[in-house]
Amino acid sequence: DAKTTQPNSMESNEEEPVHLPCNHSTISGTDYIHWYRQLPSQGPEYVIHGLTSNVNNRMASLAIAEDRKSSTLILHRATLRDAAVYYCILIDRETSYDKVIFGPGTSLSVIP
Amino acid sequence: DSGVTQTPKHLITATGQRVTLRCSPRSGDLSVYWYQQSLDQGLQFLIQYYNGEERAKGNILERFSAQQFPDLHSELNLSSLELGDSALYFCASSVGDGELFFGEGSRLTVL
Numbered sequence: 001d002a003k004t005t006q007p008n009s010m011e012s013n014e015e016e017p018v019h020l021p022c023n024h025s026t027i028s029g030t031d032y033i034h035w036y037r038q039l040p041s042q043g044p045e046y047v048i049h050g051l052t053s054n055v056n057n058r059m060a061s062l063a064i065a066e067d068r069k070s071s072t073l074i075l076h077r078a079t080l081r082d083a084a085v086y087y088c089i090l091i092d093r094e095t096s097y098d099k100v101i102f103g104p105g106t107s108l109s110v111i112p
Numbered sequence: 113d114s115g116v117t118q119t120p121k122h123l124i125t126a127t128g129q130r131v132t133l134r135c136s137p138r139s140g141d142l143s144v145y146w147y148q149q150s151l152d153q154g155l156q157f158l159i160q161y162y163n164g165e166e167r168a169k170g171n172i173l174e175r176f177s178a179q180q181f182p183d184l185h186s187e188l189n190l191s192s193l194e195l196g197d198s199a200l201y202f203c204a205s206s207v208g209d210g211e212l213f214f215g216e217g218s219r220l221t222v223l
Contacts, residue, residue: 036212038155042216043116043204043215043217044202045114045214046211049211091210099170100157100210101157102147103154105154
C-alpha cells in the first residue's frame, strides 16, 4: 500500500487559514488522494479527494503538487469545530477501493 | 447523520464472552468496511465486504469474523474476548468510489 506522511499535530488560531501537509512520494498513477477527518468521539467523515488538479468544496480546498508527491488540505478559516484528526489517504482505483488504510493523521488544535 | 447505523452503541461484557456488532449501510451502498480504534490509537482496518462477498482483509484476529447478508447489513462477531479487545468498532459503507460514510461506532468494554 502506498504510504503517506503527515505531521503528528498542528495548531491554528481561530478564523485563520490552516494548511495541512501530506507527503506521498511513492504515489502511483492510479492513486486518488483522499482526506478524512475525525471529530472527538465520532466516526471519520469524508472531506475531499482529488487525482491531479486542485479541488474545492464547501468544506475545504485540496492543493496537489505538480509531481503529485505531496498535497495540502486548506481550511480557509479555522473554527473551533475544525479541531479534529485529519487523515490523508491514498486509494488505488485499480483495486476498486477494497482496502482503505488510515495512518495516524494530524491532530489539529484550534485556539480561540 | 451519515446514514450508517451501528448497534449497539455501547456494550460491556466479560473476558471469554462472545458479542455481535451490527451495521446497516446507507441505502444503495454495496461495500461495508469494519475498523477497530483502541484508546488513543488509530483506525485499524479489519475487513471489507462487497455485495455479500469478502473483498479485503486487514489485521483481523482469528477470533473475529464477519459477514454481509443478502440485505447488505453486516455483522462483526468477536469471540473469546480479551481485555485488549476493548475499543470502538466502526462500520463504514460506500458505493465503491472511495468515499466512505462512517457510523457512530460501537464502544465495546471487556472487563
